[in-house]
């Protein structure tokens with residue numbers, strides 16, 4: 001296959017490069033910079049005149065709820081929705097499927113089900129809860145390390161079946177994960193602060209602002225201070241998910257072994273929006289005070305925050321409308337809007353250069369989760385995971401039109417610059433603007449971490 005007349009987003013370049021791509025057996029075989037590649041038995045020629053061709057986005061934080069909670073979402077619908085938003089690889093969280101991914105057996109069980117459904121490539125995160133910090137912890141970590149791209153934990157948990165990890169348990173977990181050079185992901189909110197603040201916040205009423213006051217900036221910052229301190233002392237790789245507080249992101253940036261991500265919802269909204277929008281914007285951690293969002297976008301553009309992910313986690317209409325903000329489901333279907341949002345508000349609005357935009361959406365998550373030998377940039381030998389963009393087009397977000405089972409989005413009605421024209425996974429088109437989601441269920445491949453890097457010693461992430 002040859003892609004002709006494209007404007008290519010090549011790694012390290014701040015300008016699009018005119019050129020052609022040759023794809024063989026799902027991989028990028030040749031890049032013709034500023035020249036036409038002759039067909040050498042290539043029968044499939046795609047004309048990309050007028051389109052920017054970028055590496056497909058990597059969404060390294062999703063809850064696809066499959067198996068176990070497929071009334072909310074499943075791998076087919078979620079992967080199709082992600083593809084419609086330019087995502088070609090996702091990494092799924094361990095605790096929002098049944099069984100939870102906690103050892104070799106549960107990995108195989110989940111894999112046997114979702115590998116028949118996925119339209120795009122996918123990896124798993126394993127999980128360790130407070131209940132699993134027992135004498136079987138070393139076995140579980142050893143079984144998971146070669147199969148998963150990281151191990152997810154909660155410093156504060158909303159799920160009774162997957163409780164929080166306490167400070168001393170973090171010490172135990174990180175000792176084991178360090179042994180296997182496995183990264184630990186943390187949902188960082190301080191248990192002591194939130195359990196203390198919640199009764200008073202509930203007494204203030206039933207709106208978004210009251211919920212925000214139960215877990216404000218200090219709740220996130222205190223937890224980030226604590227867990228990063230343990231990781232730094234042990235020299236253990238750690239990643240803080242869904243940062244929404246500037247101060248917390250600043251702390252992460254001072255760490256040698258800790259990386260961090262944010263999500264579009266923390267860049268677009270604040271606690272006043274939450275008061276106005278209500279449950280469609282309910283997420284945990286909640287969006288924060290208005291002084292955070294613009295600074296978070298700048299930190300992402302400057303590299304202080306490492307990358308962006310969606311935290312895709314839709315609830316049903318009923319779960320999102322229980323009659324109280326305190327019981328409404330916390331989570332939004334962010335997968336399909338992740339890449340379009342940051343394409344618009346980052347790259348196309350001029351707040352982020354092309355080079356940094358590529359790092360934020362694909363290059364850095366690929367490196368951090370050790371799949372950069374296959375994913376994350378347009379380079380010879382890598383998978384032909386591509387998103388074709390009409391940079392002059394525009395997109396309006398309509399939840400009802402989403403391929404996801406989740407239709408309730410806080411981005412409803414938002415107009416974004418740029419339009420995803422086509423998404424390709426290993427050279428196969430899985431979404432096209434005119435045809436919709438076109439892939440075959442089960443064609444997505446399972447991604448394990450690069451074994452060479454796993455066996456190599458731990459290197460600091462920064463400094």
Ligand SMILES: [Zn+2]
Nearest residue numbers: 061063093311
């Ligand atoms: Zn999450």
